[in-house]
Amino acid sequence: MMEEPLVLGPPPAIHIPPPAPIAGTPPPAPIAFTAQPPVAGTPPAPPPAPPAAKSAPPPAAKPPAASGGTYTVKSGDTLGAIADRNGTTVSEIMKANPSIKNPNQISVGQQIKLPSKQSGGGFSPPASPPPQPDRPPATSPDAKPPTQQPQSVATEIFPLWIRPTASWKDGPRYFGSSRSGGRKHAGVDLYAPFGSKIRAVADGVIIQRPYPFYDGTNALEVFHAGIGVVRYGEISSSKTVAVRAGQKVKCGEHIAYVGLLDSLRMSMIHFELFGEKARGQSLSGGGPYRRNPALKDPTSFIDRLYKKTFG
Numbered sequence: 001m002m003e004e005p006l007v008l009g010p011p012p013a014i015h016i017p018p019p020a021p022i023a024g025t026p027p028p029a030p031i032a033f034t035a036q037p038p039v040a041g042t043p044p045a046p047p048p049a050p051p052a053a054k055s056a057p058p059p060a061a062k063p064p065a066a067s068g069g070t071y072t073v074k075s076g077d078t079l080g081a082i083a084d085r086n087g088t089t090v091s092e093i094m095k096a097n098p099s100i101k102n103p104n105q106i107s108v109g110q111q112i113k114l115p116s117k118q119s120g121g122g123f124s125p126p127a128s129p130p131p132q133p134d135r136p137p138a139t140s141p142d143a144k145p146p147t148q149q150p151q152s153v154a155t156e157i158f159p160l161w162i163r164p165t166a167s168w169k170d171g172p173r174y175f176g177s178s179r180s181g182g183r184k185h186a187g188v189d190l191y192a193p194f195g196s197k198i199r200a201v202a203d204g205v206i207i208q209r210p211y212p213f214y215d216g217t218n219a220l221e222v223f224h225a226g227i228g229v230v231r232y233g234e235i236s237s238s239k240t241v242a243v244r245a246g247q248k249v250k251c252g253e254h255i256a257y258v259g260l261l262d263s264l265r266m267s268m269i270h271f272e273l274f275g276e277k278a279r280g281q282s283l284s285g286g287g288p289y290r291r292n293p294a295l296k297d298p299t300s301f302i303d304r305l306y307k308k309t310f311g
Contacts, residue, residue, distance in 0.1 A: 073110040078267075079103045080193035080258070086114050089162070090193050103165065103193045104260075104267055156202050157252045158302075158309035159232065159269060164190040168302060173268075175297045184288040187233065187272035188298055194267035195239055198256040200249045201305060202227055207279065208245045210235065214270070216262035220255060221283070228296065229278045233270030235259045273298035 071082060079090045079100075094100050096115040106112070168174060173189035204224040213219035217234040220243070224230060236259035249255060260267045274283060275294035285292045 069114050071112045071114055073106050073108055073112060075108050077106065077108075078194045079106060080195040082112065084195075088115055090196075091162075104265065154251055154308070156227075156305055156308055157199065158305040159198055159201050159271065160190060160192055160258075161197050161199065162192060163306075163310060164192055166191040168271075169299060175299050182288065183290055186289040186291045186295060187231070187270050188302055189234075190269040190271060190302075192258045192267060192269065194258055194260040195236065196258040196267075197254050198232060198235060198258060198269060200224075200251060200253045200255050201230060202251045204230075204249055206243050206245055206247045206249060206255075209243055210237070210240065210256065212237070214261070215264065217259035218256075219270075222249065222255070223276070223279045225276070227273075227301070228276050228294075229274040229283070231270075231272040231274070231283055232256055233272060234261065234268055271298055271302065273301060 071086070073082075079093055080103075083090050083093055090103050092115045093112065094103060096113045100106065100112075166173060168188040168190055171177075172185070173191070175185060175188050177185040179185055200222060202224040204222045204227075207221040207223055207229065210218040210220045213233050213235075215234075216237060218237045218240075219231055219233040220235055221229060221231050232255070235256040239257040241254060241256055243249075243255060258267050258269060272283070272291070273296045274292055275296060278292050278294035281292055281294075283292045283295075284290065285295075287293075289295055
């Protein structure tokens with residue numbers, strides 16, 4: 001008999017399990033997937049809004065236009081008072097009115113031309129501030145902050161806000177100049193328009209309130225430690241500052257106004273200086289000066305104050 005041929009079928013499927021992770025190996029890095037495509041029918045997301053633009057700063061306000069004009073002198077007016085009310089100075093008014101030769105001589109009804117406020121010492125437009133950076137500049141961690149210099153504080157100052165109209169070292173104004181009856185001038189005279197402000201030359205204490213002094217004017221005594229007793233003489237008796245005995249005043253504080261001598265029709269400060277021991281004593285006395293023996297020549301002191309104040 002013939003044997004039937006042996007027919008082999010397909011081999012059975014062999015299952016090979018996936019390899020296990022090897023101990024100690026890091027896990028596989030995550031796979032980044034792109035954004036999922038939009039689902040059909042879903043409206044697209046709106047685009048991001050652009051960054052808001054920085055608003056420009058408002059334009060700087062323009063300064064008011066300066067104007068001059070004229071002023072009619074009224075009874076009791078002085079150039080100093082007119083200048084104060086119109087925001088200018090006596091010197092600027094005199095420049096605008098060449099016909100005025102003496103600042104103490106103006107008449108009622110006189111027309112005075114007022115200078116433009118921008119023409120001399122008046123209004124001036126403020127400087128534009130420098131542009132500010134968006135962010136502070138980077139600094140080194142080792143950088144030290146700048147050292148701030150302390151601001152200097154005046155300890156002495158000239159008794160007038162303005163320069164005197166004449167020297168106190170000649171004419172009848174200097175210390176020791178001759179007076180009638182063999183008397184000598186016991187101070188220095190600082191000529192200034194009637195009503196000009198007078199200030200304390202240093203920190204001090206008022207000894208007594210203003211009292212009658214000479215030819216319709218008053219006097220004020222102030223003790224300044226380290227300087228002495230100062231008598232601010234020939235101050236105004238009609239235009240006053242409210243002060244009292246024992247009141248402390250600071251350097252530069254407004255304490256009085258320049259007075260007007262009734263008979264001479266002149267205005268000034270009569271400045272007298274005494275040693276500290278004169279505090280609490282009468283400033284009158286004998287000798288050619290008719291003053292307390294502690295009287296001192298104030299010329300060098302006034303010179304020093306003028307240089308410190310006006311250069």
